[in-house]
Amino acid sequence: VGTSIAYIVAFVDLRRRGDRWPVLRLISWLIGMVFLIYVTSGGPRVYGEVQFSSHMIEHMLLVMLVPLPMVLGAPITMLMRATKARRDGSAGVREWVLWLVHTPYLRFFAHPIVASVNFAGSLIVFYYSGIMYYALDTHIGHELMIAHFLGAGYLFAQALIGIDPGVKRPAYPLRLVMLLVTMAFHAFFGISLMSSNVLIAGDWFGNIGADWGYTAIEDQQLGGGIAWGIGEFPTLFVAIMVAVQWAKSSDREAKRIDRRENRTDDAELRAYNEMLASMAERDSKLDHRRR
Structure with missing residues (x-):
């Protein structure tokens, strides 16, 4: 809630001083916060402690759905736009966040392959x-799980569709390859759960004692199907976003080249044509000498 309020305040301040900030980014961030509250405080959180399938819903939403609107909200860029750098040598929120983003530790984990x-x-x-x-079994263990998988999903989405600094993103074709390979691994993980007859955390789920109408291993196999299937929609969304960003990047590059040619009066094209003409003239002279 606090980050949502801070984002809204920063958005209003930017608009008041005449700076532009896309409304869709604000909406994306707020949607991400709503998803996060629901996943960590709603049904998936409650039933995730007694049902493997519900736990898997919580996990998949946390790592695959929640980070996407958060990344599209570009919180680091918003922070840099909305706050002023300190000139007295002290460090505020802006300085600490930028320091964290550029630490070797975070840059390592933000690397696309990692x-x-x-x-x-x-x-x-x-x-x-x-x-x-x-x-x-422990509250701190559950909180660490949330922090880790939310961070893992955020950094992965940041490498594919993010715009915030601190990440050296690969070329767009490689991003699609990364997405396909990673999602194939997710599908393999889901299938392995669906076909397994060994209960994970058997001391916990095997001793719940609740009658859900199916056994604990059947519930785990259902969780495998959820792990496999729930990732299809986020994967499609990310693929579409990568394609859209790729198209926009190509369009910007084409416009940049056009502007450069207009400034130089097509100097590169003239030089290229002159080179071709020179080569043709040279070949013509060689042919004339041979004759």
Whole structure:
């Protein structure tokens, strides 16, 4: 709630001083905050402690859905636009956030390849190493799970469709490859849960004692189907966003080239044509000498 209020205040301040800030970014950030509150305080959070399938809904929404509108809200860029840099050598919110964004630690985890491996590999480590039990049994464990997977999803989305500083993003074709490979891994993870007969966190889910009308292993297999299926819509959305950004980038590059040619009166094109003419003249002289 506090970050939403701060974002709205910054948005209003920018508009009052005549600066432009897209309303869609404000809406995106607020949608992300609403999603985050629901996932961490609503039904998925409550039932996620007693049902593996509900836990998987919480997890997938947290890592795949919530970060997308947050990233599109461009909070770091908003912070830089809305606050002034301090001139007295002291450090305020702006300075601390920018320092954090550019630390080697965060830049390492924000690297597209590292972000992709963390995004996909964390699933295996979390569910198959026994760590999940501590996220269920302790409050701090659950909060750390939320922080980690929200951060992993945010950094992955930032590498693909973000505009904030601190990330060296790959070319657009490579972004699509990253997305497809990572989502294929997610699908493999979901299928492995669907076909497994070994209960994850069996000491917890196996001892709940509630009669849901299906067994704990059947609920886990349902969770595998959720892990596989729930990622389809965010994946499609991200793919469309990458394609749109790619098209806009190409259009901006074309306009930039046009402006440069107008400033130089097509100097590069004239030089290229003169080079071709020179080569043609040289070839003509060589042919004449041979004759």
